[in-house]
Amino acid sequence: MQSLRFIFPVLGLLSALVVVSCVEEEGLSDLPLYTIPFVANVHGVALECGQTYDGVGASSSTIEARDVRFYVHDVQLVTADGEAVDLSLDSDNAFQLQYPRADGSTGAVVLLDFTDMSSDWCSERGTGATRGFVSGRAPEGDYTGVRFTVGVPEEVNHVDGAVSEAPLNAYGMQWTWASGYRHMKVDVVATTGDKVKESYSFHPGAQGCESSTGDVAGPYDCTMPLHAPVDLELAVGSQAVEFDLGRFYAGDDLNRGRGCMFVRNLDDPQDEEGVEANGCDEMFASIGITLPSEEGGSAGTTPQTAFRVIDFSGTPGSAPEYPDVESLSAGDPTGWPHPDYERSADLDIETASVAAGEDSHAPDDLRYGSNCMKCHQSNGPGKGQYVAAGTIYDSEGAPWVEGGTIELGTADEAIRFGPPVPLEEKLVGWEMKLALPIDAHGQWYTTAVPDIDYHVENYYARVLDGAGNLKMVMAIAPQGACNHCHSTGFEILMPAGEEAGQ
Numbered sequence: 001m002q003s004l005r006f007i008f009p010v011l012g013l014l015s016a017l018v019v020v021s022c023v024e025e026e027g028l029s030d031l032p033l034y035t036i037p038f039v040a041n042v043h044g045v046a047l048e049c050g051q052t053y054d055g056v057g058a059s060s061s062t063i064e065a066r067d068v069r070f071y072v073h074d075v076q077l078v079t080a081d082g083e084a085v086d087l088s089l090d091s092d093n094a095f096q097l098q099y100p101r102a103d104g105s106t107g108a109v110v111l112l113d114f115t116d117m118s119s120d121w122c123s124e125r126g127t128g129a130t131r132g133f134v135s136g137r138a139p140e141g142d143y144t145g146v147r148f149t150v151g152v153p154e155e156v157n158h159v160d161g162a163v164s165e166a167p168l169n170a171y172g173m174q175w176t177w178a179s180g181y182r183h184m185k186v187d188v189v190a191t192t193g194d195k196v197k198e199s200y201s202f203h204p205g206a207q208g209c210e211s212s213t214g215d216v217a218g219p220y221d222c223t224m225p226l227h228a229p230v231d232l233e234l235a236v237g238s239q240a241v242e243f244d245l246g247r248f249y250a251g252d253d254l255n256r257g258r259g260c261m262f263v264r265n266l267d268d269p270q271d272e273e274g275v276e277a278n279g280c281d282e283m284f285a286s287i288g289i290t291l292p293s294e295e296g297g298s299a300g301t302t303p304q305t306a307f308r309v310i311d312f313s314g315t316p317g318s319a320p321e322y323p324d325v326e327s328l329s330a331g332d333p334t335g336w337p338h339p340d341y342e343r344s345a346d347l348d349i350e351t352a353s354v355a356a357g358e359d360s361h362a363p364d365d366l367r368y369g370s371n372c373m374k375c376h377q378s379n380g381p382g383k384g385q386y387v388a389a390g391t392i393y394d395s396e397g398a399p400w401v402e403g404g405t406i407e408l409g410t411a412d413e414a415i416r417f418g419p420p421v422p423l424e425e426k427l428v429g430w431e432m433k434l435a436l437p438i439d440a441h442g443q444w445y446t447t448a449v450p451d452i453d454y455h456v457e458n459y460y461a462r463v464l465d466g467a468g469n470l471k472m473v474m475a476i477a478p479q480g481a482c483n484h485c486h487s488t489g490f491e492i493l494m495p496a497g498e499e500a501g502q
Helices: 120-125 280-286
Strands: 033-042 052-056 061-079 084-086 096-100 106-113 133-137 143-150 184-192 195-203 207-211 220-224 228-233 239-244 259-261 307-311 386-393 405-410 431-437 443-447 460-464 470-474 476-479
Parallel strands (some): 195 259
Antiparallel strands (some): 052 061, 061 143, 061 184, 184 195, 239 307, 460 470
């Protein structure tokens, strides 16, 4: 079975608190439209799912892509005399989103996505659609450069991704309330000689974040936002921004460790005992960030090497249109949630999964296995507004039909790394708050319950099979929408036999 992480993201207030729909600024629609292409390569060769690339990193490893995505914000065009002009980016309900800044102005965040689902490895982490450009309006001018910042802007970094608008709802990109989003997600299969590492990762996100109110929902102050500014000379209209994995990994040794999770090098049991893993310092340096030498220090800057400009003569495409709410179907999760949807009060019922129940969506339903909170929330057509919901499959990926229980609760500490310990000992000071039966379709769900408030506490999860055996223990995350992350090739699988996950 693939090693999977089971995350309970939190249901909170919708985008009224954190994101805004497209704001029409006076005269903006009359300005020229500028498109900046972005491409992902490996040593100058186009990155494609299913292709292998040799000679990568210090050990000349071979890599194959699993998932390559990153956010950018504060996109600017630069004139020949050095004047920077904001590129005003519209929301498109897919990859670009406007948001309100604290000073009353409007900012925007963009998700760039270079991996689809066209290969075995990409199908487990990739997405159905890709995005290789940023598009927006600016005054007509002779622009010779582009500036942008890699990462999610702090104004929207600590939000409820399960119910936010795209691209803040992209599965697999959000982590915890404090750290917020993964600014980048670069996952590859790394092969060096006869050693195969099925997931070599780079997942940077904000560090040293504390809630200024004491609530887990923030707002947060972060000592290390870990945003990476990029400034390039670029001929608008004939050149593109290239992110090259060959240069990104140039200083790294993919034969040592499993990469970098935020600012922690990931050890690998395949490596020799006592060999320190590479990863964090090298990959962060490639995007222009130096990590502090000790805990509590500050991050610095260094010239980035992963991004450069290349000639480009292709067609990057146009931004997808935002659909009319009338065109959406309540039986299809595509397009939900929608900010224009007027939800009927009749939908706001109390409901929860029951053992052997069949009221949830069956496996042949379009909604089966998708993010339940896309519809079961204030801007969606689902019955009841869920605070926790998800789907589990058997170890082979077929619908789970043997029942069981999902437990939510609190703990003083979670043992996630280090030597293996029994599952019962993974959560220190475990206190169960809620037990949800897994129904006949392998699904569980509930509307509001008194003991669950994601804005006050963090919750862990335990998965028990139909016989009451503890099978998995899962870490916290900021929402109860399990399928926000665990869908489309990243499903939750019930371990078979005596096997257990963590």
